[in-house]
Amino acid sequence: MPRAWLAASVARMATILDVAQDAGVSTATVSRVFSAPELVLEATRKKVMEAVNRLGYEPNFAAKSLRTLRTEKILVTVPDISNPFFSQVIRGVEEAALAAGYSVLLGDTRHEEAREEQYAAMFRRKEADGLIFLGHRLPDVLAEMVAAKGPRTPIVNGCEFRPGLAVSSAHIDNEGAAAEVMEHLYGLGHTRIGVVTGPLASPISGDRLAGVLAAAQRRGQASALRMAIGDFSIESGVRQATELLDQPGPPTAIFCFSDEMAMGAIEAIRQRGLDCPRDVSLVGFDDIRFAQYLSPQLTTVSQPMEQIGHEVVRLLLDILADRASALQNVTLPHRLVVRSSTAPPPDPS
Amino acid sequence: MPRAWLAASVARMATILDVAQDAGVSTATVSRVFSAPELVLEATRKKVMEAVNRLGYEPNFAAKSLRTLRTEKILVTVPDISNPFFSQVIRGVEEAALAAGYSVLLGDTRHEEAREEQYAAMFRRKEADGLIFLGHRLPDVLAEMVAAKGPRTPIVNGCEFRPGLAVSSAHIDNEGAAAEVMEHLYGLGHTRIGVVTGPLASPISGDRLAGVLAAAQRRGQASALRMAIGDFSIESGVRQATELLDQPGPPTAIFCFSDEMAMGAIEAIRQRGLDCPRDVSLVGFDDIRFAQYLSPQLTTVSQPMEQIGHEVVRLLLDILADRASALQNVTLPHRLVVRSSTAPPPDPS
DNA sequence: CGCGCTCATGTAATCGAAATCATCGATAAC
DNA sequence: GTTATCGATGATTTCGATTACATGAGCGCG
Numbered sequence: 001m002p003r004a005w006l007a008a009s010v011a012r013m014a015t016i017l018d019v020a021q022d023a024g025v026s027t028a029t030v031s032r033v034f035s036a037p038e039l040v041l042e043a044t045r046k047k048v049m050e051a052v053n054r055l056g057y058e059p060n061f062a063a064k065s066l067r068t069l070r071t072e073k074i075l076v077t078v079p080d081i082s083n084p085f086f087s088q089v090i091r092g093v094e095e096a097a098l099a100a101g102y103s104v105l106l107g108d109t110r111h112e113e114a115r116e117e118q119y120a121a122m123f124r125r126k127e128a129d130g131l132i133f134l135g136h137r138l139p140d141v142l143a144e145m146v147a148a149k150g151p152r153t154p155i156v157n158g159c160e161f162r163p164g165l166a167v168s169s170a171h172i173d174n175e176g177a178a179a180e181v182m183e184h185l186y187g188l189g190h191t192r193i194g195v196v197t198g199p200l201a202s203p204i205s206g207d208r209l210a211g212v213l214a215a216a217q218r219r220g221q222a223s224a225l226r227m228a229i230g231d232f233s234i235e236s237g238v239r240q241a242t243e244l245l246d247q248p249g250p251p252t253a254i255f256c257f258s259d260e261m262a263m264g265a266i267e268a269i270r271q272r273g274l275d276c277p278r279d280v281s282l283v284g285f286d287d288i289r290f291a292q293y294l295s296p297q298l299t300t301v302s303q304p305m306e307q308i309g310h311e312v313v314r315l316l317l318d319i320l321a322d323r324a325s326a327l328q329n330v331t332l333p334h335r336l337v338v339r340s341s342t343a344p345p346p347d348p349s
Numbered sequence: 350m351p352r353a354w355l356a357a358s359v360a361r362m363a364t365i366l367d368v369a370q371d372a373g374v375s376t377a378t379v380s381r382v383f384s385a386p387e388l389v390l391e392a393t394r395k396k397v398m399e400a401v402n403r404l405g406y407e408p409n410f411a412a413k414s415l416r417t418l419r420t421e422k423i424l425v426t427v428p429d430i431s432n433p434f435f436s437q438v439i440r441g442v443e444e445a446a447l448a449a450g451y452s453v454l455l456g457d458t459r460h461e462e463a464r465e466e467q468y469a470a471m472f473r474r475k476e477a478d479g480l481i482f483l484g485h486r487l488p489d490v491l492a493e494m495v496a497a498k499g500p501r502t503p504i505v506n507g508c509e510f511r512p513g514l515a516v517s518s519a520h521i522d523n524e525g526a527a528a529e530v531m532e533h534l535y536g537l538g539h540t541r542i543g544v545v546t547g548p549l550a551s552p553i554s555g556d557r558l559a560g561v562l563a564a565a566q567r568r569g570q571a572s573a574l575r576m577a578i579g580d581f582s583i584e585s586g587v588r589q590a591t592e593l594l595d596q597p598g599p600p601t602a603i604f605c606f607s608d609e610m611a612m613g614a615i616e617a618i619r620q621r622g623l624d625c626p627r628d629v630s631l632v633g634f635d636d637i638r639f640a641q642y643l644s645p646q647l648t649t650v651s652q653p654m655e656q657i658g659h660e661v662v663r664l665l666l667d668i669l670a671d672r673a674s675a676l677q678n679v680t681l682p683h684r685l686v687v688r689s690s691t692a693p694p695p696d697p698s
Numbered sequence: 699c700g701c702g703c704t705c706a707t708g709t710a711a712t713c714g715a716a717a718t719c720a721t722c723g724a725t726a727a728c
Numbered sequence: 729g730t731t732a733t734c735g736a737t738g739a740t741t742t743c744g745a746t747t748a749c750a751t752g753a754g755c756g757c758g
Contacts, residue, residue, distance in 0.1 A: 013475070015714055026738045031716055041736065058474045062420070063714030065411035066743050073454075081443065082638070087436045094430065094457045098464070103471060105422075106455040108443045115447070122452060125407045126362070234642060263642045270644070289431065293583060293612045295619070295644040364744055375708045380746055390706060412744035415713050 014055035023051035034059060074316065075128035077107035077119050079135040083232070083260070084288040085305060086134055089158060092309020093132060100317055102129070109135060117141075123155075130154035130316040136202045138165055151327045154319045158312040161329055162203040168319070168327050170311035172334040174204055177301045178211030178255075180336045181283050184299075185253045186219050189344045190281060194226040194244035194251035196237060196261050208257055208285070226251055230261050237264020238271075245272050245280070252280060252345035259284035259291045259300055262341075266294060277343035287337055297339035304332050363404035372400035383408065423665065424477035426456035426468050428484040432581070432609065433637040434654060435483055438507060441658020442481060449666055451478070458484060466490075472504075479503035479665040485551045487514055500676045503668045507661040510678055511552040517668070517676050519660035521683040523553055526650045527560030527604075529685045530632050533648075534602045535568050538693045539630060543575040543593035543600035545586060545610050557606055557634070575600050579610050586613020587620075594621050594629070601629060601694035608633035608640045608649055611690075615643060626692035636686055646688035653681050 020027045025048060032040050033048045040048075051057070065071050074097050078086045094104045105128050107119040120139035123131045131142070131154065138146070138155070146153045146166050157169035185193055195212055198205040216222040226247060228240035237256055241264060244251055256262040262284030269276045276282050276296055284291060287302035311330050318324035369376045374397060381389050382397045389397075400406070414420050423446050427435045443453045454477050456468040469488035472480045480491070480503065487495070487504070495502045495515050506518035534542055544561055547554040565571040575596060577589035586605055590613060593600055605611040611633030618625045625631050625645055633640060636651035660679050667673035 013473075016716095017714080027715075028717080028739080029737060032737090035716075039736075044736080058470065060415070060714050061474045061476045062411050062414035062418075063743090064716075066409070066415050066714080066745085067716045069411075069743075071411065082433065082436045082440050084431060084433060084436075087431045087433075090455075091431050091457060094455065098467070103476070104455045106439075106443065106453045108440055118447070121407065124362075125410045127410045127452070234638065263639065266644070267642055289583065290612065290639055293616055295615070365746095366744080376745075377709080377747075378707060381707085384746075388706075393706080409744050412713090413746075415715090415744080416746045418713075 014057040019051045019057045023048045071129050072102050073105050073128040074102050074130050075105040076132045077109050079111045081108040085286045088305035089309045092306030096310040096313035132312050134158045136160040156315045160203050168315045170308050170330040173331050174207035175211035177334045178208035179215040182215035190253040191224050192251045194254040196228045196230045196240045196256040198232045198257045232258045234260045234264040237261030238268045241265035241268035255283045257285050259286045259288045277341050281342040296341040299339045299342040302335045302337045363406040368400045368406045372397045420478050421451050422454050422477040423451050423479050424454040425481045426458050428460045430457040434635045437654035438658045441655030445659040445662035481661050483507045485509040505664045509552050517664045519657050519679040522680050523556035524560035526683045527557035528564040531564035539602040540573050541600045543603040545577045545579045545589045545605040547581045547606045581607040583609045583613040586610030587617045590614035590617035604632045606634050608635045608637045626690050630691040645690040648688045648691040651684045651686045
């Protein structure tokens with residue numbers, strides 16, 4: 001027996017035909033045992049299952065997929081998988097997908113358009129039944145697809161809601177949450193407040209900024225705001241917070257649009273020899289798992305990350321199952337979690 | 350024109366036959382344009398590409414996969430995607446995979462065997478060409494597969510090396526690293542050292558524990574060790590560190606087998622009204638991105654997480670390309686990063 | 699001038715399962 | 729008692745690409 005053949009025979013998986021012959025039925029019956037067992041006699045079903053176990057048969061996925069035009073996969077693209085916020089959302093996605101019999105194809109776009117395009121092509125090639133994108137950009141080819149097929153296109157967004165993109169989405173009320181943060185700070189007596197935003201291209205930043213401005217205007221404090229533009233990373237938090245602190249008449253409170261930037265801000269405050277919250281109050285955003293273990297424990301806006309993941313999968317499944325005729329933009333509840341990084345400003349300055 | 354038909358016609362993607370007819374060639378030629386362009390005349394290639402663009406053709410993935418028996422996908426299972434250590438490794442995996450034309454199927458097993466089995470079945474169903482598992486368990490069906498096919502089985506492990514599992518792997522020298530940590534602490538003058546391990550079922554814990562014990566014995570301090578078994582989570586860090594601190598003759602230094610548990614230990618130390626590092630020194634493991642931004646900045650063992658991801662993909666690609674006849678267990682370099690969470694013990698007790 | 703060779707391309711089998719349609723025995727309806 | 733009906737199963741086509749093999753034109757060389 002030639003070696004190659006031996007190797008091949010070891011590697012070769014039993015096919016539906018093998019099972020059919022072993023069980024003395026047709027391939028159609030074997031297929032039915034899996035996809036519509038109620039159509040087949042109990043005795044036959046048992047006979048088939050015995051053959052299946054005997055041969056260790058597993059249906060070949062590609063063949064099934066070719067015939068049904070379904071992959072049972074969801075492609076999830078995310079700007080940065082190593083960001084705990086996103087990895088938590090993905091956890092929710094993965095869980096909901098698995099429960100519905102889908103598996104997750106992960107795409108880390110690293111904020112790069114080229115990678116986004118790559119994954120868009122994958123989706124067009126039908127390597128996944130649906131696409132969930134957690135970033136804010138939708139590649140052109142997909143935008144065209146959405147324009148052509150309308151709300152039944154199996155593409156949904158998580159976290160970033162932009163009205164222009166005609167896709168369903170799940171997210172929190174970013175504007176409202178940001179306004180609450182400002183109210184909290186104003187309530188403590190702060191007036192000189194610094195804000196470290198994310199990239200302004202992202203609706204998440206835009207919405208939160210709108211909330212900040214609205215709250216400031218209501219208080220007549222808009223002119224006392226200080227802005228700095230970060231990119232959600234720890235390092236940018238250090239950088240932008242330092243810049244704010246070094247201005248004349250520095251802020252007594254800093255609001256960062258992510259917990260990671262807030263971690264950076266803690267470091268910046270420390271480097272300047274200041275104390276948080278005594279000299280400078282600090283608020284983050286997201287409530288990642290680590291926020292409550294920082295020193296000081298971080299006041300932040302809690303987002304229901306896993307729930308966003310679940311919801312976004314639900315929206316997608318609705319589209320795939322041909323329920324859901326109109327767009328749905330689901331707003332999930334957030335919560336301002338006050339911990340020990342916020343306090344009244346040092347003294348009436 | 351019935352609506353259903355209209356919808357279908359919109360959704361229908363061009364097939365290779367459509368392209369062939371549009372370009373006036375055979376399907377074989379179209380296929381060659383993609384998979385072996387050097388075999389086709391430049392003029393023909395252009396003609397075909399025009400048709401491709403005109404029709405917006407993308408090769409159907411399932412059909413290709415059925416014929417070639419390859420999926421160009423790598424299944425990666427991970428015990429907990431929201432753990433920054435793993436998400437960083439995955440980042441490396443994703444990057445290396447994408448560069449090699451593979452995409453990543455993500456499986457978050459949540460430390461549950463049932464989910465591991467589910468993903469094992471996926472792999473057997475040939476939904477991926479290879480499997481990378483970052484946990485320490487390999488489901489039985491896959492162990493059998495490894496036993497049958499030997500080192501050419503496209504399964505590799507990341508982080509957890511267990512000699513019994515006959516699969517290639519990439520990891521650091523956990524034993525050596527743990528010994529270095531102990532040397533560092535002994536060098537500072539500590540003798541009463543507490544250790545918070547991970548689950549003992551994991552080789553990672555076993556190896557590190559071996560390093561701890563070896564170093565302690567060399568110093569003749571084995572009997573002064575205090576052990577507590579955690580599960581790598583923040584919460585278990587709080588719990589186990591608290592337990593250690595509450596013992597009579599509490600440790601002056603605690604070594605946690607993960608940075609997350611060290612974060613928990615910081616909290617425990619704080620709750621007991623102690624100061625780190627003045628009263629208790631603390632060492633973590635992994636050097637996740639946040640370690641250097643904690644207060645105090647965490648002394649820890651830096652693991653090359655993305656590099657582990659790259660390496661593990663390389664090992665897998667070697668197997669898939671039929672290079673690699675023997676098992677490879679790659680040890681990557683680690684580094685003890687001394688920051689401000691370690692200091693000499695309070696006073697000669 | 700014809701043989702063989704190369705190069706470009708076409709023809710058709712193939713991958714493995716799903717789904718449509720056909721079959722056939724048994725049962726119910728009239 | 730004949731005919732719809734139904735339930736279980738088999739035969740066959742189909743999904744869309746890849747690829748081994750076939751074909752045929754063009755060319756060099758003796």
